[in-house]
Amino acid sequence: MRNILSLDRRICELLEERKWSGFTEAQLRAIPEILEGKNVLIVAPTGYGKTEAALLPVLHMMLNSPTKPVSLVYITPMKALINDLTLRISWWANKLGLSVSRKHGEVPQKERTGRLRNAPHIMVTTPEGLEVDLDWANKFREYYRNVKWMIIDEVHELIPTKRGAQLSVLAERLKELAGYDFQRIGLSATVGNPKTLSDYLFGTSIRRRVVVRVKTSKLIDVNVNKVQEELGWEGGAKAIAKGLKPPTLIFTNSRFSTERLFEEMERLKVQKVYVHHSSISRDMKNIAEDNLRKGEADAIICTKTLELGIDVGKIRKVILYRPPPSVASFLQRVGRSGHSIDGKIEGEVICLTDFDVLEAISLIELSKEGKIEGLEPIQEPLDVAAREVLGVVLQKGEVEVGQIYRIIRGSKYFRRLRPETFDELISYMEKNELLVVEGGKTSLGRGFFRIWQFDHKKRLPWVRSFSEFFSMISGNDVFLLRYEGKPVGEIDAPYVYRYIRNGDVIRISGRLWKVMRINNNVMLIDVIPVTKGEAEIPIWRGDSIIRSSLLVKEIPKILYNENEVVSRIRSWYIERGLPIPSNNVIFVEKGQGETVFSTLIDEKVSMTLAHMLMFEVSSKDTINTFARASIYGFSIKGEEDLLWKLASKSREEVKKIALAAVRRSPLFYSVMKEIQTSFGKMGKTSQKEDKLLIREALKQTVQRYFAIKRTVRYLERLNSGELTVVNLESQSPLGKAVLGSPPIRPWFSDPFRIIAETLEGGAYTVTELSEMVSLPPSTVEARLKKMRRGTGERRTISFIDVDDAEIRWCLAKDLRKIYGSDSFYSSFHPNEVDQSAIAMIRTGQDDGFLEMLFTPKEIIEDPDLYRRKIPFEEVAELRVKDPAEPILQSPRYYFISRDLLPIILLNATSYIQSLKYS
DNA sequence: GACCTGCTGCGGTGTG
Numbered sequence: 054m055r056n057i058l059s060l061d062r063r064i065c066e067l068l069e070e071r072k073w074s075g076f077t078e079a080q081l082r083a084i085p086e087i088l089e090g091k092n093v094l095i096v097a098p099t100g101y102g103k104t105e106a107a108l109l110p111v112l113h114m115m116l117n118s119p120t121k122p123v124s125l126v127y128i129t130p131m132k133a134l135i136n137d138l139t140l141r142i143s144w145w146a147n148k149l150g151l152s153v154s155r156k157h158g159e160v161p162q163k164e165r166t167g168r169l170r171n172a173p174h175i176m177v178t179t180p181e182g183l184e185v186d187l188d189w190a191n192k193f194r195e196y197y198r199n200v201k202w203m204i205i206d207e208v209h210e211l212i213p214t215k216r217g218a219q220l221s222v223l224a225e226r227l228k229e230l231a232g233y234d235f236q237r238i239g240l241s242a243t244v245g246n247p248k249t250l251s252d253y254l255f256g257t258s259i260r261r262r263v264v265v266r267v268k269t270s271k272l273i274d275v276n277v278n279k280v281q282e283e284l285g286w287e288g289g290a291k292a293i294a295k296g297l298k299p300p301t302l303i304f305t306n307s308r309f310s311t312e313r314l315f316e317e318m319e320r321l322k323v324q325k326v327y328v329h330h331s332s333i334s335r336d337m338k339n340i341a342e343d344n345l346r347k348g349e350a351d352a353i354i355c356t357k358t359l360e361l362g363i364d365v366g367k368i369r370k371v372i373l374y375r376p377p378p379s380v381a382s383f384l385q386r387v388g389r390s391g392h393s394i395d396g397k398i399e400g401e402v403i404c405l406t407d408f409d410v411l412e413a414i415s416l417i418e419l420s421k422e423g424k425i426e427g428l429e430p431i432q433e434p435l436d437v438a439a440r441e442v443l444g445v446v447l448q449k450g451e452v453e454v455g456q457i458y459r460i461i462r463g464s465k466y467f468r469r470l471r472p473e474t475f476d477e478l479i480s481y482m483e484k485n486e487l488l489v490v491e492g493g494k495t496s497l498g499r500g501f502f503r504i505w506q507f508d509h510k511k512r513l514p515w516v517r518s519f520s521e522f523f524s525m526i527s528g529n530d531v532f533l534l535r536y537e538g539k540p541v542g543e544i545d546a547p548y549v550y551r552y553i554r555n556g557d558v559i560r561i562s563g564r565l566w567k568v569m570r571i572n573n574n575v576m577l578i579d580v581i582p583v584t585k586g587e588a589e590i591p592i593w594r595g596d597s598i599i600r601s602s603l604l605v606k607e608i609p610k611i612l613y614n615e616n617e618v619v620s621r622i623r624s625w626y627i628e629r630g631l632p633i634p635s636n637n638v639i640f641v642e643k644g645q646g647e648t649v650f651s652t653l654i655d656e657k658v659s660m661t662l663a664h665m666l667m668f669e670v671s672s673k674d675t676i677n678t679f680a681r682a683s684i685y686g687f688s689i690k691g692e693e694d695l696l697w698k699l700a701s702k703s704r705e706e707v708k709k710i711a712l713a714a715v716r717r718s719p720l721f722y723s724v725m726k727e728i729q730t731s732f733g734k735m736g737k738t739s740q741k742e743d744k745l746l747i748r749e750a751l752k753q754t755v756q757r758y759f760a761i762k763r764t765v766r767y768l769e770r771l772n773s774g775e776l777t778v779v780n781l782e783s784q785s786p787l788g789k790a791v792l793g794s795p796p797i798r799p800w801f802s803d804p805f806r807i808i809a810e811t812l813e814g815g816a817y818t819v820t821e822l823s824e825m826v827s828l829p830p831s832t833v834e835a836r837l838k839k840m841r842r843g844t845g846e847r848r849t850i851s852f853i854d855v856d857d858a859e860i861r862w863c864l865a866k867d868l869r870k871i872y873g874s875d876s877f878y879s880s881f882h883p884n885e886v887d888q889s890a891i892a893m894i895r896t897g898q899d900d901g902f903l904e905m906l907f908t909p910k911e912i913i914e915d916p917d918l919y920r921r922k923i924p925f926e927e928v929a930e931l932r933v934k935d936p937a938e939p940i941l942q943s944p945r946y947y948f949i950s951r952d953l954l955p956i957i958l959l960n961a962t963s964y965i966q967s968l969k970y971s
Numbered sequence: 972g973a974c975c976t977g978c979t980g981c982g983g984t985g986t987g
Contacts, residue, residue, distance in 0.1 A: 216976075309973090356975080357975050522978080796972090
């Protein structure tokens with residue numbers, strides 16, 4: 054066995070020491086190719102020995118050629134993997150007289166600086182770690198001139214993302230620095246298009262390239278189990294408890310679900326279960342992982358966090374709570390069970406709805422047929438290019454612009470970057486003062502230091518920590534939960550602003566925590582553990598998970614399956630003489646003010662159509678609308694003929710509307726926010742000044758969430774009568790699935806407008822409004838206060854709701870109606886109309902108060918009396934006091950027109966009397 | 972109502 058691969062004698066001895074039981078197929082096939090010096094991409098599922106397949110031949114070559122630090126750069130996308138791998142690689146390397154060093158953000162300072170005195174032969178790091186070293190590590194960077202090999206782990210995780218584009222430029226930069234075409238080896242999970250992956254991985258390297266693809270040999274045995282929908286979370290938890298075979302991994306599709314299911318498991322008295330997701334602190338996650346490895350945990354309920362390569366030890370069963378979004382993730386999750394390669398996979402998909410069952414069966418069928426999604430590399434992300442331009446400038450100080458262009462263009466992601474575009478990018482960065490260009494050479498500009506600051510005090514919204522410069526991952530605003538100074542978990546800031554108050558009890562990581570103190574400035578929440586109380590589970594708002602088109606195409610076929618649930622769906626259509634759902638039929642269903650277009654459709658096309666319909670409604674009619682998009686169709690609140698109108702438009706018009714709709718979506722604004730600092734742009738963008746930025750944000754938004762060309766084609770098919778249109782009176786089973794997907798609301802760049810529209814005809818507290826318009830209460834309050842001034846339709850006014858002693862806001866033009874309405878009767882009708890009060894009025898012209906004594910009765914009898922008494926149109930401030938009990942809290946009001954003053958005076962007296970008699 | 976991933980070099984000073 055040892056001689057088949059002709060590895061170095063010293064390595065063979067180590068194989069014996071390890072009691073190596075034989076090479077895996079991946080190793081047998083990849084090792085000879087690597088030894089020949091080719092660039093190799095190894096594609097195989099987890100547990101097939103990919104790491105050693107790459108490492109052993111590289112070690113062999115290191116032993117048999119002059120090896121100087123750093124010879125091998127090993128890249129992995131996660132810190133946890135770096136820690137695992139460093140130990141694993143060190144076992145081999147140290148015994149062979151080679152040294153290994155790791156680098157990531159959590160490596161202790163001492164270990165970091167140690168590598169300069171004793172430079173390692175092997176560096177294990179992340180793409181970001183390599184970025185830091187090339188840009189910034191002026192001393193250590195020199196060692197990278199000796200690089201001969203680069204191994205990139207979990208390639209499938211990187212290639213479709215900006216991190217992948219970043220790494221590919223870094224590889225080209227490394228090649229330029231070393232002046233050597235080093236050998237590249239990639240390790241990937243099973244994917245549909247390994248050839249494309251290898252193209253992106255190998256870049257400008259002229260070595261021969263080969264893909265070693267190992268198919269899974271595991272037997273797939275996954276059951277589909279449907280819970281009664283009405284039983285909800287309890288039903289789900291019971292099904293999980295019943296199917297549990299320790300140790301079990303339970304995958305869900307949201308952080309909320311992990312916590313919610315745990316709560317039910319607790320109620321069912323199921324012990325030794327842990328929760329694992331990205332908003333739980335590393336410490337707490339370690340506890341869960343360690344317990345699982347030690348056999349002390351029966352199960353972990355987790356999200357994608359445990360889908361990736363971390364070693365979780367032996368797993369007997371995998372339960373999927375509701376189907377995952379793609380075959381790839383289905384296989385990754387299910388692949389976690391069965392420790393050995395020939396072990397049997399035991400899995401179970403727990404379904405909540407009928408369409409869950411459709412999806413689960415589709416995923417199982419697809420994986421049995423060996424069909425799996427291809428990965429789509431991100432296209433020419435200019436924010437990555439901008440960051441790399443700066444990286445090269447940091448590295449070299451002063452660089453010729455053309456040289457940077459040549460390096461960046463070496464990356465496959467930027468192979469087609471036009472020189473004009475690059476020049477435009479440089480000019481834009483120069484305009485934003487990120488760069489200074491002089492005589493064809495460029496250096497850093499002042500803007501760079503304004504944004505990326507060393508000691509990040511974060512006073513200004515656009516100031517970032519210098520450390521963030523090295524990463525393309527943009528973080529959300531979160532509050533850190535802390536107990537005794539140690540992190541426990543994280544909650545999204547908008548959720549904290551809206552729902553979390555001191556004293557609340559929240560559930561995170563399967564435990565209850567009482568909120569002791571919320572510190573808004575540093576975004577910290579101090580908590581203490583409690584055992585009882587009504588706990589709330591936070592909702593984390595993530596990015597949308599787009600379901601794979603492979604899955605969508607499979608579902609129509611599955612509808613002919615003999616499964617009980619599937620037959621039930623099918624017969625609903627057959628009994629009514631209707632066609633079976635497919636991508637060629639649209640059922641138009643009406644209900645609850647929404648028009649549902651039920652059809653099996655690619656999610657990105659569905660998103661595009663939903664946004665276009667919403668755009669048409671919101672630009673012509675009202676922004677108080679919403680749409681929905683799913684693979685089961687789409688819907689719009691309001692007008693039902695819009696889709697046919699869109700379909701009858703020309704191709705060019707449709708494209709224009711689609712792009713306008715994308716620009717009006719919240720998704721566009723979040724992408725804009727994510728990328729703008731890379732270009733040095735702070736603050737608001739302008740159509741004229743920031744053309745490149747807007748174009749790029751639009752391109753990235755479309756690529757991520759929409760499909761314009763396919764939507765154009767879809768509408769053409771609809772217009773030509775190719776699609777069967779069926780009008781339905783009732784809700785079809787798949788139409789119901791559309792209504793279950795979350796509403797998409799229009800983005801408003803003008804908060805005043807949404808606040809005014811929402812106030813229309815009613816009176817609300819700041820908290821109520823904040824929830825209605827999805828803005829933080831502080832923002833809403835600030836806007837309402839601004840809107841008090843002026844005379845237009847949007848002018849606001851506040852009064853005191855006497856029944857619950859809260860301040861309510863309404864449009865000034867609605868106050869009369871509210872005054873007359875039954876629901877606020879007691880707020881404007883004091884019980885004792887003869888009791889006098891003192892009004893103190895300030896006009897804002899001078900600082901003095903005008904004092905007047907009045908009784909409610911006088912006002913009710915002759916409201917104009919007080920209008921005549923006050924010689925001003927506008928009152929800047931009004932205080933009302935009880936002459937008998939002046940210490941009583943006196944209400945204050947601001948910016949009231951003389952016209953509405955009598956109503957407000959009545960409100961004040963009602964309030965004062967309510968205080969007095971309560 | 973919706974996943975995940977990442978993040979400051981080098982050298983000087985002071986202390987045991």
